[in-house]
Amino acid sequence: MATRITAPQLKKIWATARELGMDEDVLRARVAALTGSESISKLTSQQARNVIDNLAPKAQINRASREQLWKINQLAEQLGWKDNPKRLLGFVKKYARVDALGWLTRDQAWRVTEGLKKLISKQKVHKVVK
Template sequence: MTPDITTAQIRKIWITAREKGISSELLHSMIFEITKKESVKELNIKEAGKVIERICGKRRARKRCEPSGYIAKMSHDQLKQISNMIVTIERLGKTYTIEAIADKVAQKKPDQLTRVDAVKVATACKEIINRLKKQNQSTHPL
């Protein structure tokens, strides 16, 4: 049996959660999701390490029961990245919407995009940006 959690680990969990802007309620739900335990004090050293890694955002292997990228919905970070690229496209002089690009590339609405579809949309946005930059360079010599 592994030893109980140390006070230093408890502090690390709470401080890291506070730095990342994670509320107490969300932290407890993360703890339950990872360890199936209700409280920070119920954790052992190994479980505390897993919680700290998750809070810090360390990459982890996908478990068999988790959906793959073909099923999982587009992440918030992916949406933010695509939105930023669309703003860049608008600055370069063209008007595109996420709806139009998602429909053209993945034949889906933006709220139905999976992680894999989001990668395809992001790639299409990058190609549009590169094409517009080349066009602008040829029309605006230095």
């Protein structure tokens, strides 16, 4: 018997569709064309992998670069977040609405970088005032 779609697969499908700017109707039509299933939540694990593989190459085009991810990690280290990676992931989730750094688009990575720079400048100002 085929295994059901997993929660991470379901999240990945919706997150990738969001990155690509697909609305729900377009996503469901793509899933139906690929799998014959009208329901995303009723896909098998293998069907979900096929959908993810079909969507992922298109999403990779706009992924954050290694340099952007490196810069984000460097800024997080300056903020003292190196020992607490959940803090950076929480920041990314709040401001970019993705669950992992690897899912950031170039634009989202730029916004996260700018947000971290602002936090660093606020930290410096706060230290000078004290």
